[in-house]
Structure formats: structure tokens, C-alpha cells
Amino acid sequence: MAQKGTLAVKKGLAQMLKGGVIMDVTTPEQAKIAEEAGACAVMALERVPADIRAAGGVARMADPTVILRIMDAVTIPVMAKCRIGHFVEAQILESLGVDYIDESEVLTPADEKYHVNKHAFNVPFVCGARNLGEALRRIGEGAAMIRTKGEPGTGNVVEAVRHMRQVMDDIRWLKGLPKEELMTAAKDLQAPYELVLEVAKTGRLPVVNFSAGGIATPADAALMMQLGADGNFVGSGIFKSSDPMARAKAIVAATTYFDDPKVLAEVSRDLGDAMTGVDIKTLAPEERMQERGW
């Protein structure tokens, strides 16, 4: 008998996305550009993070019509975002047939204490994390894929770098610990002990880990790959730039040839203007999306 919604098929789709770029899109036309440029999946949104930031107010799950039109437009996987803890938005997204749900700090959290119980769903979830403890808590709740958070909608890669380095440093640290120290490590990380044991043994996260939050250029994408990302989410960086098709293709190539500076130099040429970046230091504490999630 066929078994659906198993951990192997949930984690498996993320494994198929590796080495690829997942692009934020808001219309079927943008989705087609992303697919044509070589995106391995798209994130269907009403607004990209830079516009969510500018608009203010409460950001919620997209209108199902927007998501369904994007699903109709492309053959690659379509992801969509629900608010942190908003399991009914997640139920709605699952019923639409989206391929992955992003329980995302880009939207305004619906619950300031609890995340969605992701084991209860057949559709897989990706969640944001800034460090290993946060990643393992999300995996403990059933996330089948992790992305480091960065600071969405800024076009500034500095927070993405900080979070990827933190996760990788935490893993290297854990790997070096003797077994009797792992329970206390789990306590310090606020992470499930069984997952801490697994990471200490294997030296890697039990699920795929993409980078996100501020990637705007091919060099940014390659930097995140060299730091250990399995692939890249690019939100505002593509459709807030002056030539989305050229930039999207270049970021796809840079994610594949991340360790080949000749290719990186070639694809970085003549891309027009990148999105205008934001200095993280100018953001008020309440404007920092990365602080959302517990």
C-alpha cells in the first residue's frame, strides 16, 4: 500500500530542491519568469517582503486566488506562507494543494508562544531559524526543511550570513562534545535531546537547510552556498531589481557554480541595478522580522 505524508517524502522534496533557488513571486507572470530563469520552486505571495515592510499593518496568508493562479501558471513546486502559529491558515494552504508551507516570520505572528504542530499535516513545512536550537525546535515540531532567517526585505545579506554562520558554528561545537555533555547542551540549546544526539553524530542538520533573508546578487547567493547553505530563497531581490529575468538567471547559475569565481564573474556582469538595500542598524527593534519565532 502507498503511504503518503511520510517524513521521507516530506524531507525528500526539500532534498530535490537542493542546489536551487526558490523565488518570491506575486503574479502568474512573475512565476513564469522565475520558472523560465531556472527557479526550482516559487513562493506565492501577495506582496514581497520589502513591500510588506513598507506597507506595515498586519501581514497575513495570501488570498487563495493569488496562490491558485500561480499554481496553474507553472509546473515547478509552489510554496506559500502562513503566519507563525496560525494552523488554520496552514489547513487552508494544505487544502489548496500547495507543495510546501512556510511558517514565516515575514507575516505577522498569530501566536506569540506556540508554532504550528507540523506533524499533523501531510504537506511539508519549512521554518526559519537563527541558530541550531531554534532549527531543532522547529524540526521537533515537524518541519521538514529549515531556512536561516536573515532579515527579509532588506537586500542586505549581513543577517543571512550571521545566521548561517551561527547554525554551522553550533553544529561544529556540538560535534566536538563528549557524549556526557550532550544532555546539558540540549538544555542550553533548548532543543530536543534526540535531535541533539543525531546532529552530534552526523555533523549536519537532519533536514535540508536553505539560506534566506537579504540575498540580492549572484555573489550573495554564492557566499551563502560557500558558508554551507543547501540552496537559496530569494525574496525581494529579484522582482525589486531593474532586470528580474537576467538577475534570476544569474542567481540560479551562481547557486550551482558557487565555488567557481570565473562563472560568478561572468554572470555578475550587466545585471542593471540591484534592489536598494537597507542598513540593518536603521531598523527599529520592532521592525526586525527575525525576532519573530520562539
Place this chain on the structure above:
Amino acid sequence: MAGKKVIGVLALQGAFVEHQAALRRCKAEAIRVRSKEDVKAIDGLIIPGGESTTIGRLLVDYDLGDSIIERSRAGMPVFGTCAGMIVMAKEIPGSDQYSLGLMDISARRNAFGRQVDSFEAYLDVKGQAKKIKGVFIRAPYVDRVWGETEVLSVYDGKVVMARENNLLVSSFHPELTPDLTVHKYFLGML
């Protein structure tokens, strides 16, 4: 060629690391393939799962397609899993995307449905005594074969594994399970 045979895994996008790991567990030498020069250095090639449109885009932009076609026509074994099956097919119904067009099959994309329909199931494979666990992720199936293509496995009435001389395809992902049967079968084609 003297010495140990080298298997390339096309490393443009997708689950290439998992295939390399499976090959190494079979004691085979596995290298990443991302350039024309890499294609010259191998004795067999695996095209992994991933997104077939992404892999196709990069095969065209980085000019790898023709060298793979040339080697395969000269007899080099090629094994495609999932997206790799699509990339190897001569026909892809309802799509005008790039394919290498190596094998006499028609491969239908996402034919078992979207991710919520992805599944695991045990399969009978021709010539194998034991059933094999197949992990199917937004999987395609073969809806028509012709010429010398031989059907190796059928699930729910759909062809999920087939071979044409030096070419092998599967809808499912043997690289995601510990069972090395399918990789060993492919290595036997060298």
C-alpha cells in the same frame, strides 16, 4: 580505460549528493559533473532528481547537453531518477522544455500529482527477488515506451522503471533509501 571506473553525477541542481553517497556505499568512485570537461572524464552518468526545468536550463546555458548526448550515443550508461527521467525522455507530453531526448520513452511530469500525493510503496522489479522500496516525490511516470525499451517495474498500472540498452530510468528515488539494489544494477551496466 585502465583502473577503476568513474561514475559522474550531474550536479547542476537536485539530490546529487545522495547519489554520490549511494555510489560510494557500493564502493564505486563518484564525481560531480558540472562541465563539458567533467563529461569526458566519466564512464557512466547519473542524472538526479531535482527540477527538470532547472536542470534543463543549466544544461543549455552551460553547454553540457551535446556532450552528454554524444557520450550516451557512443554507449556510455546513463541513469535518470525522477527529474532525470524527464531530462532523458524523447517525449514529454504537454511540455516544450529542453530534454536530452536520449531514450525511447514518453515521460509525463508530476503524473502522480502534487506534493500532497507523494508516497512510498514497495515495488516488484524485473529480475530482483526482493521488493524494492520506492520513494515517489511529485513523481513522473512513463506513459509509453517504444523501440528497444524494456519495462522493469510497474506500480498501480504505471511504468515506473525502464531500460533501453545503456539507458536506465526510474520515477522513484533509490538514493533516498539505504537499499543499494538499483545502484548496483546500474553499476552492472558498465
